[in-house]
Amino acid sequence: MKKFLVPFMLIALLFAFNAFAETPPIKIGAIFNLTGDQSSLDAPSLNGLNLAAKEINAAGGVLGRKIQVVSLDGKTDQAVSTNAALKLINVEKVVAIAGFSDSNYALAAGPIAQKAKIPFITTGATLPTMPDQVGDYFFMTPYGDNTQAYVGAEFASKDLKAKTAYVLKDAAMDFTINLAAYFEERFKKINGKDAIVLEDTFKTGDQDFSAQVNRLKALTKKPDLLYISSGPSECGIIVKQIRAAGINTPVISGDGFDTPLLIELGGKGANIDTYFTTHASLTSEEPKVKKFVQAYKSQFKTAPENAFAALGYDTMYLIADAIKRAKSANPSAIRIALAKTKDFKAVTGTITYPANSRVPLKSVAVLKVVDGQFKFVKSVTP
DSSP states (O other): OHHHHHHHHHHHHHHHHHHHHHSOOEEEEEEEEOSSHHHHHHHHHHHHHHHHHHHHHTOOOBBBBOOOEEEEEEEEHHHHHHHHHHHHTTSSSEEEEEEESSSHHHHHHHHHHHHHTTEESSSSOOOTTTTHHTTTTTEEESOHHHHHHHHHHHHIIIISSSOOEEEETTTTTTHHHHHHHHHHHHHHHHHHHHOEEEEEOOOOOOHHHHHHHHHHHTTTSSOOOOEOOHHHHHHHHHHHHHTTTTTOEEEEOOOGGGGHHHHHHHHGGOOOEEEEEESSSSOOOOOOHHHHHHHHHHHOOOOOOOOHHHHHHHHHHHHHHHHHHHHHOOOHHHHHHHHTTOOOEEEEEEEEOOOOOOOOOOOEEEEEEEEEEEEEEEEEOO
């Protein structure tokens, strides 16, 4: 009997494998800025997304079908990002799109997906008003800037004992403008309406911050804290020039500082009381974090560069979970399932979308630069 059973089982397995291989894949679009100022955030995020897709396929796919990631480079250009969304929808026929770590680009591509009724899940853009601006097909994997800015203000006030602050913001980015505004709102609420001693600005691409540094040094009332609302490309340069001027006041920022560029361009100055809020500590002993870090190292021969790698990874699993619960790869069904996401365990925290909201409630990690490494300080659940 066994002589006949073994060949039969092998044939059945071969048939199942062939059926899996021949079934059309589920196409997931991905738009990331792999070149330009946003690349230090977006490239790791795409790596995380692709890693998750590989794991899902190795485990049997979703609904018996493989996930196929179709990725395009947004080139840190809004027009290119818009055209990429059009191509993914009209030519590649994707059923969902993931991508971007900055709100400017998510707001360029998101409305295209909304009009076509294709779910768009931003992996790292944090402007909390985006889902309402774009529409019901737009979701966020990360928390909103209000959440991380409030945590930053409370950490500065309670942990660092800061009563006054200087704020420097990039006036050319929605992310940095809103992050600074949310920080000031909460910091003033805690410390009084005169807690901000000076608000100064710069623009993306600036390299010389001597004018801002001189205005900071000229203040008669020295601040207890410097809040630098910056994107990834300028953060290290700003910190380096502030420290070179002999200003060692604690610096805190948002997740725009969660990039290797902070240390590469900031040099030794980055090691002097520099903190930032972000989406996860990749040195955590949490099993999901350790598993992700190990898998990333194995796949890419390097440790995850920042928490944006984990956000990309979480986004792919979030999409796959929605498809599985919907029992369908239909975009409308995916949207409905995404909106019902509750207690989804991810590397960057548990994801739940509250009623009538597509911004998840998640914890915020506070990290500090120590000897050229990002060290965990604390996790705060607002």
